[in-house]
Amino acid sequence: MLACYFQVCGLGREEVVMSAHTDFVGQQMQGGFNPPVRSLMDIDFYKFTMGQLIFKHFRDVDATFTLINRDKSIPLAMIVPQGELEKYLDYARTLSLSSSSGISTDMALLRGMRVYGANMFFEEYMQFLEKFRLPSYRLRRVGDQYELTFSGSWVEVSMWETIALAIISELFYRKLMESLSRYELDVLYARAKDKVWRKLEILARNPDIRFADFGQRRRHSFLWQQWVLGACKEVLPEQLTGTSNTWMAFHHNMMPIGTNAHELPMALVALASSDEEMWAAQYETPRLWQEMYGPGLRIFLTDTYTSKEFFRGAPEWLAHDWRGMRQDSGDPFRIARLYIKWLQSHGVDPKTKLIIFSDGLDVEPMRKLQGEFGGKIGTSYGWGTLFTNDFIGCYPKNPYFRPFSLVCKLKDIDGIPAVKLSDNIQKATGNESEIARYIKIFNADDRDSIRPDV
Amino acid sequence: MLACYFQVCGLGREEVVMSAHTDFVGQQMQGGFNPPVRSLMDIDFYKFTMGQLIFKHFRDVDATFTLINRDKSIPLAMIVPQGELEKYLDYARTLSLSSSSGISTDMALLRGMRVYGANMFFEEYMQFLEKFRLPSYRLRRVGDQYELTFSGSWVEVSMWETIALAIISELFYRKLMESLSRYELDVLYARAKDKVWRKLEILARNPDIRFADFGQRRRHSFLWQQWVLGACKEVLPEQLTGTSNTWMAFHHNMMPIGTNAHELPMALVALASSDEEMWAAQYETPRLWQEMYGPGLRIFLTDTYTSKEFFRGAPEWLAHDWRGMRQDSGDPFRIARLYIKWLQSHGVDPKTKLIIFSDGLDVEPMRKLQGEFGGKIGTSYGWGTLFTNDFIGCYPKNPYFRPFSLVCKLKDIDGIPAVKLSDNIQKATGNESEIARYIKIFNADDRDSIRPDV
Numbered sequence: 077m078l079a080c081y082f083q084v085c086g087l088g089r090e091e092v093v094m095s096a097h098t099d100f101v102g103q104q105m106q107g108g109f110n111p112p113v114r115s116l117m118d119i120d121f122y123k124f125t126m127g128q129l130i131f132k133h134f135r136d137v138d139a140t141f142t143l144i145n146r147d148k149s150i151p152l153a154m155i156v157p158q159g160e161l162e163k164y165l166d167y168a169r170t171l172s173l174s175s176s177s178g179i180s181t182d183m184a185l186l187r188g189m190r191v192y193g194a195n196m197f198f199e200e201y202m203q204f205l206e207k208f209r210l211p212s213y214r215l216r217r218v219g220d221q222y223e224l225t226f227s228g229s230w231v232e233v234s235m236w237e238t239i240a241l242a243i244i245s246e247l248f249y250r251k252l253m254e255s256l257s258r259y260e261l262d263v264l265y266a267r268a269k270d271k272v273w274r275k276l277e278i279l280a281r282n283p284d285i286r287f288a289d290f291g292q293r294r295r296h297s298f299l300w301q302q303w304v305l306g307a308c309k310e311v312l313p314e315q316l317t318g319t320s321n322t323w324m325a326f327h328h329n330m331m332p333i334g335t336n337a338h339e340l341p342m343a344l345v346a347l348a349s350s351d352e353e354m355w356a357a358q359y360e361t362p363r364l365w366q367e368m369y370g371p372g373l374r375i376f377l378t379d380t381y382t383s384k385e386f387f388r389g390a391p392e393w394l395a396h397d398w399r400g401m402r403q404d405s406g407d408p409f410r411i412a413r414l415y416i417k418w419l420q421s422h423g424v425d426p427k428t429k430l431i432i433f434s435d436g437l438d439v440e441p442m443r444k445l446q447g448e449f450g451g452k453i454g455t456s457y458g459w460g461t462l463f464t465n466d467f468i469g470c471y472p473k474n475p476y477f478r479p480f481s482l483v484c485k486l487k488d489i490d491g492i493p494a495v496k497l498s499d500n501i502q503k504a505t506g507n508e509s510e511i512a513r514y515i516k517i518f519n520a521d522d523r524d525s526i527r528p529d530v
Numbered sequence: 531m532l533a534c535y536f537q538v539c540g541l542g543r544e545e546v547v548m549s550a551h552t553d554f555v556g557q558q559m560q561g562g563f564n565p566p567v568r569s570l571m572d573i574d575f576y577k578f579t580m581g582q583l584i585f586k587h588f589r590d591v592d593a594t595f596t597l598i599n600r601d602k603s604i605p606l607a608m609i610v611p612q613g614e615l616e617k618y619l620d621y622a623r624t625l626s627l628s629s630s631s632g633i634s635t636d637m638a639l640l641r642g643m644r645v646y647g648a649n650m651f652f653e654e655y656m657q658f659l660e661k662f663r664l665p666s667y668r669l670r671r672v673g674d675q676y677e678l679t680f681s682g683s684w685v686e687v688s689m690w691e692t693i694a695l696a697i698i699s700e701l702f703y704r705k706l707m708e709s710l711s712r713y714e715l716d717v718l719y720a721r722a723k724d725k726v727w728r729k730l731e732i733l734a735r736n737p738d739i740r741f742a743d744f745g746q747r748r749r750h751s752f753l754w755q756q757w758v759l760g761a762c763k764e765v766l767p768e769q770l771t772g773t774s775n776t777w778m779a780f781h782h783n784m785m786p787i788g789t790n791a792h793e794l795p796m797a798l799v800a801l802a803s804s805d806e807e808m809w810a811a812q813y814e815t816p817r818l819w820q821e822m823y824g825p826g827l828r829i830f831l832t833d834t835y836t837s838k839e840f841f842r843g844a845p846e847w848l849a850h851d852w853r854g855m856r857q858d859s860g861d862p863f864r865i866a867r868l869y870i871k872w873l874q875s876h877g878v879d880p881k882t883k884l885i886i887f888s889d890g891l892d893v894e895p896m897r898k899l900q901g902e903f904g905g906k907i908g909t910s911y912g913w914g915t916l917f918t919n920d921f922i923g924c925y926p927k928n929p930y931f932r933p934f935s936l937v938c939k940l941k942d943i944d945g946i947p948a949v950k951l952s953d954n955i956q957k958a959t960g961n962e963s964e965i966a967r968y969i970k971i972f973n974a975d976d977r978d979s980i981r982p983d984v
Binding site for chain 1: 723
């Protein structure tokens with residue numbers, strides 16, 4: 077009937093905004109085929125940068141990744157039907173970075189990117205990616221939860237991490253939304269837009285805060301990530317430094333962000349032969365990394381076996397030749413002070429270096445950290461789940477509309493169990509006896525205990 | 531680029547909500563021809579019910595209506611360009627209830643409606659409407675304001691009232707929105723949706739409050755009225771009793787609401803010859819009305835020359851044969867008590883009668899009135915501008931995003947100035963000496979003074 081009313085004339089700008097809502101019931105395609113992840117580029121960029129390192133040095137190593145929900149109050153398997161999940165995991169396995177026509181935009185983008193210097197990806201790895209398909213998975217229901225396991229060649233199974241997370245995350249929220257009426261759905265999004273916009277307005281009043289989007293893996297949905305990124309680009313073009321999502325980066329002309337993460341030191345340490353070699357292996361990741369990548373990508377991670385111990389034994393060159401560090405667990409104030417002190421002990425001015433905070437951030441923690449460290453050291457923020465998935469309170473009838481702690485971690489490497497200690501006891505991964513052994517090896521007596529919300 | 535991403539598969543329901551926003555820039559048709567009112571049915575229903583009475587009894591009477599903005603802090607003529615306004619007023623004059631094909635849905639709806647009994651509109655009036663076009667107007671810029679005047683046959687010029695108001699109102703908000711970016715516009719609507727939804731949620735917790743939409747004339751836009759009505763129908767199907775907007779009523783299967791308004795007593799009193807006849811003429815409207823319409827439409831208006839005086843002289847049959855009254859100015863608690871007392875003085879149980887409150891309502895006043903009068907008398911609420919146009923605070927950068935007091939009133943009838951005293955001194959209309967004369971004739975010493983917000 078609206079169409080009828082408007083057939084006389086064209087639609088105005090604000091009318092398009094409105095009529096979209098008014099008409100969309102007619103366009104519903106519920107029950108159709110609607111994959112949450114539709115491109116292998118819809119993945120965190122670090123999967124490519126780490127992937128190339130794994131490809132070069134550990135091509136024959138096998139690994140197992142396990143995806144679990146740490147938040148048992150969310151009965152994931154009761155909400156997301158197993159058949160639905162399998163359908164879209166299977167669909168992801170059909171995706172390819174190449175195309176049957178021989179002309180692949182995705183491959184051209186990866187080969188042609190120059191933001192971190194020319195030819196950052198070598199041709200052999202590109203050819204591997206060209207043929208790459210996601211390997212098989214194993215899905216098991218354990219009570220109200222799923223356990224999703226990926227076993228096989230490390231360089232292949234590693235690619236599942238953020239893709240599998242993004243698929244489950246979006247399917248979960250879609251399922252919650254299925255019972256919502258047309259207007260409830262509209263108001264849900266209205267409230268979420270208002271929420272994120274208010275956050276952006278606060279950040280605009282704090283122009284020293286520069287941040288990147290790290291929110292692909294636990295996002296509300298692909299389109300929602302696209303919306304928040306678009307809004308953010310408009311409101312804070314100078315403060316938004318990039319996105320970890322490769323697809324979003326290339327399609328929105330943003331910097332793709334992603335360096336090395338826990339799976340590298342976890343694997344390298346696990347593969348070492350003795351306690352001494354294990355301890356030393358925590359520095360193997362940055363050593364191999366700097367052989368491969370220039371200064372723009374040289375951001376080290378300190379918390380895999382606790383930051384205090386990392387800095388205690390960290391080689392001199394990490395202070396001088398590396399751009400900065402990423403803080404991903406524990407008390408960020410304590411860790412940042414450790415880094416500053418360590419830089420100073422090596423005669424390096426912290427103001428010339430960067431710390432990227434990335435642990436469960438939101439606007440208020442960013443403001444506090446910036447208040448403390450602004451002017452003392454270069455800062456950046458990896459804003460994740462509370463950027464791309466803050467629907468808290470937007471539909472009060474259903475308390476499940478909140479982010480939850482879905483993670484996909486390296487479980488073992490060539491059959492050897494992998495361990496992360498973390499600066500936060502609650503974010504440790506690995507079995508208990510192995511964790512105990514690692515605590516001794518890494519003198520990890522100085523960890524915080526902070527309940528991770530997301 | 532989004533289309534590209536999604537060409538693989540169909541869109542899901544929530545993705546349509548989202549993608550509408552993401553894509554709409556491409557669909558923009560700014561500067562195009564985009565009339566705010568596109569149908570003569572997009573008018574308050576009382577224009578038809580009153581129109582038939584005027585057509586029957588006062589076909590040869592001339593009238594002048596004047597549209598003015600009472601809120602001088604809104605520089606209307608500086609915001610809405612005169613050419614734009616003329617373009618859409620002129621377009622409205624091309625509208626017709628008939629169609630060149632000879633088959634008119636609009637006429638069929640009016641002829642075929644049965645909600646107030648069969649054949650409520652007689653054929654001669656229908657034939658008049660079939661040929662009807664809006665008559666000419668005179669638009670004058672006075673400082674920062676417009677003065678829009680309609681002179682001619684009363685039954686014709688009367689039809690301009692809510693159409694002209696709705697045109698100016700929508701053009702004003704469109705102009706404010708022109709400078710908004712894509713995301714600002716999206717967030718503006720998101721916040722307005724959240725606001726009205728919260729109001730509906732409060733009303734849902736007060737199921738005794740039954741109300742009708744009276745918000746056509748000062749709405750934000752046609753599509754916004756459509757959205758809020760749709761949302762309201764979904765959330766409160768039992769509490770929403772209808773709409774004054776004829777188009778919305780017929781296209782959303784709702785009750786069209788509209789009885790007699792001030793222009794009838796104002797004209798009839800002005801046309802009377804002596805002071806005594808003028809005083810008596812205030813009851814002419816209900817007398818003529820009940821000859822024409824059945825009980826469903828028998829709602830009288832008391833405040834044209836003050837409610838206290840109206841009740842003092844009101845005929846017995848208004849207490850017995852009429853369904854109720856509408857309260858449109860002054861202290862609603864005082865007026866409702868006057869009505870209750872008057873009904874009791876005629877031996878009528880107020881619980882069998884209805885009072886419709888319609889003066890600048892919003893949720894909190896409705897709750898208070900319902901708390902006071904629920905169970906004592908039948909109540910209903912005509913919820914207008916703060917239902918269809920509450921964007922207050924939704925775009926804080928521009929304080930003009932608020933409703934303002936735009937009115938279109940009968941100025942003179944057959945050359946005789948028309949006067950409304952109202953139960954609120956600030957809502958009186960007419961020139962000062964005439965008002966003074968009327969105050970004496972109607973013993974109007976008991977008026978409230980309340981600044982009208984909308």
